[in-house]
Amino acid sequence: MTLDESKLSHRFTERSGVRLHYVEAGEGPLVVLLHGFPELWYSWRHQIPALVEAGYRVIAPDMRGYNLSDKPAGVAAYASSELTADVAALIQAAGVERAAAVVGHDWGAGVAWPFAMRYPELLERLVILNGPHPATMLAALRTPRQLRKSWYMFFFQIPKLPELLLQSTDYALFRASVKNDPCRPGAVTEDDLARYLEAWSQPGALTATINYYRAAFRPSSLLESGKPPRVDAPVLIIWGEHDRYLGPEVAVPDPALAPNVRLVRIPDASHFAHYDRPEKVNQLLLDFLR
Template sequence: MTLDESKLSHRFTEHDGVRLHYVEAGEGPLVVLLHGFPEMWYSWRHQIPALVEAGYRVIAPDMRGYNLSDKPKGVAAYALPELTADVAALIQASGAERAAAVVGHDWGGGVAWAFAMRYPALLERLVILNSPHPERLFSAFRTARQLRKSWYMFFFQLPKVPELAARKNDFALLRASVKNDPRRPGAMSDEDLARYIEAWSQPGALTAMINYYRALFRPGSRRGKTRPPRVDTPVLVIWGEHDRHLGAELAAPNPALVPNARVARVPDASHFVHYDRPEKVNQLLLEFLR
């Protein structure tokens, strides 16, 4: 489906001194869409119109540090307690008691997992796109195979160098990740890419985006040392099987920690499953929400 941006409202809300930008559309039960790295709200351009047509109210934020949202300084500002509190603030700002669903891809999926653990009363369902449950992810870091796939997470721990690399040649590394990773020809048009480049060009954006990864490995973060809380919320995991960054074995969460999960594997789709197979993702999402 084609996104009609004239039907979107651009709004801002402030939480703990951080101003968050989001787009809103539709009426009905609330669905919150959380984008991944290195994206922004526009990554959900195929899902927003489908959800609105199906009778849902959609909020898609630029997560803190991205695009038009504030970019607080310091790694600590991008720890999971702050990121999940932002989602709670967005739901509160919407006037809804809870979200019918929180949907997250990549880093947005990581935040969505943590949100379901910290704020279970604020969502009815959870949908995850190519983002492993934290227990699966940190266990996988013990394997050479996943360490090779996740090399960039450790590269991002360096000061300043990742920002220089990301900015080099007009954001060549970031452009390649969203333009070349998807398997469907034309999944990312030149016009789409120009919007991402505009977002990456915002002052402080690159450091803020990379600080998500830095915060994940800082002292005091969970890092798999203790067992995460159980998620009893119904969960749908949608997984593009040709993910260059995450092994397919990471898709299914531990049933002891996520007893109400279903995994839908999407063949011939990359890490950006919602770009490659938007109709399939929309079908799975709407069937799960009904």
Template structure:
């Protein structure tokens, strides 16, 4: 489906001095869409109109550090406690008691998993796109295969160097990483990539977004995620199996921790499954929400 941006409302809410930008559309039960790295709300351009047409109210934020949202300084500002509290603030700002669903891709999926553990009263369903449950990711880090795939997470721990390399030649590294990811030809147009470049060009954006990874590896962060709380809401995991960053063996969460989970694998989709195979993603998403 084609996104009609004239039907979107651009709004802001503030939590603890950090202003968060989000787009809103539609009426009905609330669905919150959380994007990944290095993206922005626009990554959900195929899902927003489908959800609105199906009778849902959608809010899709620029997560803190991204695009038009504030970019607080310091690694600690991007700790998972801060990121999940932002989602709670967005739901409160919407006026809804809870979200019918929180949907997250990549880093947004990591935030969504943890949000479901820490704020279970604020959501009815959880949808995850190509992001493992935190316990599965930690287990993956104990294998050579996943460590090779996750090399960039460790590279991002260096100060300043990742930002300098990412900025070179008009963000060539990031542009190529996005453009070469999808299996479907034309999944990302030049106009789409221009939206991403404009987002990365915001002052402080690169450091802020890379700080998600730096905060993840701070002392205590991984230990906290290694003892996750059970997620009892219904969960749908959508997994593009041509994921160059995450092994397909990470898709299914532990049934003792996530007893109501279903995994839908898409063999001909990449990590960016939401725009690589949008029709299939929308079908799975809407079937799950009904």
């Protein structure tokens, strides 16, 4: 299904002095789509039209630090508490009591999981694409297998050097991730890639997006909500099995942390399952929402 950008509204809302950009389309129950790293709202180009056609209202933000959203300075601005409060602000700006679903991929999942913990009253369902529960990921980072896959997370802890390397190579690491990782040939076209490059080149964007990883490694940001890290809402986990960054063992959290989970593994999809198998992902999403 092709995205018709003429049917999208580009909007902004502000929280605590940070202006957040999002696209909106459709009418009906609200679905919030949270993109991953290093992406932008456009990563949901296959899901937005399918949801709108099915009768949903969709909001897909550029998360803070990305693309057209503000890029506040300092690592603390990207703490989990700030990121989840942004999602709450988006739902409140939409004028609804709660979202029918919050959908997160990769870092979007890294925000969606704690959002469901902190603000359970603001969503009915949670959908996760290749993004482990924070407690599951924390445990996995103690294993050699996941440490090897997550080398870049530790590299990003070095001040300034990652930014210099990425800029000097024309974002080669980012381009390889979104262009070469998907299993489906042509899943990301040159025109698509140009959209990503434009977003990465926004002033301050590179440091802001890497600051997500820096903030995540600060002790105050690890499961610090003050509430048990439990999600009682129904959860659909869609997992592309050809994931270079996450081992298959981190897909499902401890039932004590998320007792109402359905897992669907897609064997011919990568970390970017919504690029590789958009029709499959869309059908799973719509079936879960009904």
